[in-house]
Amino acid sequence: MITSTPIGEWTWELTADSGEIRPTRAAQVVAAIWNELAVRELALPGGKADVRVMNRNDPRDVHLAAEDLSMGTTPLAPRSALARAVARAEAFDGDLITVIRVECPGLWLEPGFEYRAEKLFAIHLEVWSGSLLTATLETYSDAWLTMDTRNREQPEVYAANAPRLAAALQAVSALLGTAPVPGDENHYAAPSETGFRDLRDEGPAYDDSWGTFEGLDRASLLQSRIxxxxxxxxxxxxxxxxxxxxxxxxxxxxxxxxxxxxxxxxxxxxxxxxxxxxxxxxxxxxxxxxxxxxxxxxxxxxxxxxxxxxxxxxxxxxxxxxxxxxxxxxxxxxxxxx
Known part of the structure; x- marks a missing residue:
């Protein structure tokens, strides 16, 4: 099942050893994470990116808000929409928060088939005052779970997809030089450093969590638009x-x-x-x-x-x-x- 809110997330933190983490460096980290997903077809061209720069002491003071930037096969290709937005972000100095968010289309696999979701993963990166960088990877599919979000065991789907996620998490950790901090258990699943915990023995937090919560989340997203x-x-x-x-x-x-x-x-x-x-x-x-x-x-x-x-x-x-x-x-x- 595909959800409109994250099924799970993982976060890596980096601090600046020397110098300042500038927007260009932050964008390079995002592109490198995207590339690790792309190797496994967990990220495909056609996604969207947002870049925001705001005053850390007053987030309402927005210096830059570039939204719905088209993502091609090379996220930071010269003159790409993301590269131009990052160049604009470089012009600002001060006690700032820089946010780069990329929504990644990708493929999940089922026996004999592959399916595309326009937001299979999202990469969310924040830089605080040029000294602390946090990168969060979110997923919106239950293909990595031993049981789907309607409480049905899915051994073949799990076998086809969970190793892809585990490999991506390992690769991003090697890239950033630190292990991920799994997000908290939510009403869908319980993230771990290598993917998700197996809930078959203890059972999920809620019966039919997708049927219980996804309809409410969808309704909220639809009603917010009208x-x-x-x-x-x-x-x-x-x-x-x-x-x-x-x-x-x-x-x-x-x-x-x-x-x-x-x-x-x-x-x-x-x-x-x-x-x-x-x-x-x-x-x-x-x-x-x-x-x-x-x-x-x-x-x-x-x-x-x-x-x-x-x-x-x-x-x-x-x-x-x-x-x-x-x-x-x-x-x-x-x-x-x-």
Whole structure:
């Protein structure tokens, strides 16, 4: 399963032995970590990077905010977006915090198949006053776990993916000259220095943690993108649903659904599609609000949206007629698994 919040993380700390850790050095560390992930196809071209420089004593005093920088095959290639932003960051002096964050598309493996997630990992690096550097690696997939986040054992998936993560963590530790500090156990998993602890014996912290928490996290991310309103359909249902697939440029972004038995309708983002799934979903939710404002029943709203498509930038409906899912949970399973 792919999540919208981290399943686990690992942090390395470095202090300056002599001189100052400048933004260029920080970016070189990020690029080196990215390269170690890329060797194992845990990072692929097409990701996004942010660079921020702010006053340490007043983080609201932002000197530089460069966002959504496109990442190619060589993160710090001359004249690349990231290289230009780092050059701008070099112009600032003082008691500053420099933050570089890179979201890494990558591949997770299943028997006979490989799948791409637009945010399989994220590299988050901070430099404090030029003297302390912390690098954090986050993952958003449960492919490294002996049990997935819905409490199902997955020996073949684990065997195909866990060694890739362990090798990457070892390589980054060798690169930085220090062992990682695993993040705290969370409701999904328990990180260790080599990946994750095996929870088969003691059991996970929560039953079906993905089903319990991911829906709430997704809803929060979607609702943060649109104005609050009382004029909308219910967001959950115990009934079966009908749905349309939303696709753009050959990639599935999510699923527009309606209940067959009550006044519920909504949009389920395909988490592996990354932020695009949520940005498109926000627009489709606004379209559903328009249908609700016209007094349309949920299934009628699906038909209305198919006949009055939204702007192409948010994706298009693929099917001529809606598909059936036995439950909203089944549709969410589809959207989070692949």
């Amino acid at each position: 104005p609050r309103s009382e004029d909308e359909y219910e967001q959950i249902t115990e009934h079966s649903v009908r749905y349309f697939t939303i696709r753009r440029d050959g990639r599935t972004l999510g699923f527009l659904w309606a209940s067959v038995g009550d006044a519920a309708a909504g949009y389920v983002p395909r988490t592996a599609a990354g932020d695009d799934a949520f940005d498109a979903g926000a627009a489709w939710l606004l379209a559903l609000r328009e249908a609700h404002g016209q007094g349309l029943a949920p299934l009628t709203a699906l038909d209305w949206l198919a006949k009055h498509p939204a702007r192409p930038g948010i994706g298009v409906i693929v099917e001529d007629t809606p598909r059936a899912a036995s439950s909203l949970d089944a549709l969410e399973e589809l959207s989070g698994r692949y």
